[in-house]
Amino acid sequence: MKKFLAIITPCLLFFSFTIGCERASLNRIGKDVYYMQIKGEGTIEKVDGRNLRNYTLPASDEDGVKKQITFRSTKKENNHKLNADAFLRLYVDQDDNNKNEISSIEVKSYEEIQKADLPEKIREKFTIK
Numbered sequence: 001m002k003k004f005l006a007i008i009t010p011c012l013l014f015f016s017f018t019i020g021c022e023r024a025s026l027n028r029i030g031k032d033v034y035y036m037q038i039k040g041e042g043t044i045e046k047v048d049g050r051n052l053r054n055y056t057l058p059a060s061d062e063d064g065v066k067k068q069i070t071f072r073s074t075k076k077e078n079n080h081k082l083n084a085d086a087f088l089r090l091y092v093d094q095d096d097n098n099k100n101e102i103s104s105i106e107v108k109s110y111e112e113i114q115k116a117d118l119p120e121k122i123r124e125k126f127t128i129k
Contacts, residue, residue, distance in 0.1 A: 027108040031091035034059035034069060034102075035113075035122045038086045042073065053080035054104065059090060062119050067100055071107040082112070087126065089113050 036059035045052050056070040069090060073080040082088075091109040092102055115123065 025109075028091040031093050031108055032061060032097075034061050034067065034090045034092055035118060035126075036060075036069065036088050036090065037126045038082045038084060038088065041081055045072075051079065053082075055082070059102075060122055060125055062121065064121050064125070067102055069102045069107060071104045071110060074110075086112050087115060087118060089117070 036057050038055065039057060040055075042053040042055040045054055053073040054070060055073065056068060058066055059069045060066050069092070071090065073082055075082060088110050090107055092106050093108050094102060094106055115126075118126070
């Protein structure tokens, strides 16, 4: 019995720690980072009886390279609508770095950030109120 507990306890601790880690942060490791400002309300897509909101907007990486990015809102409240004029940091896993468009499958995670968190080069490109 003691041997069983000695084996199962570290396993439970490991799994608890792993599950406790924020899943989105694991999707961010080693990904390309793009920044965008939300303009408009996106388009609503019906998937499996649920209304989901997609956005297609221009975004720039830290070097100022622009790409058109499509992604799906994961926000649960307000009918999946993101805050107007909000700034987002998107984590992208691109198949081809030469493409000018990035699909929602390649966007692994995103987070809303404040204008102070934008890199200086990017801050100049956006309309900041």
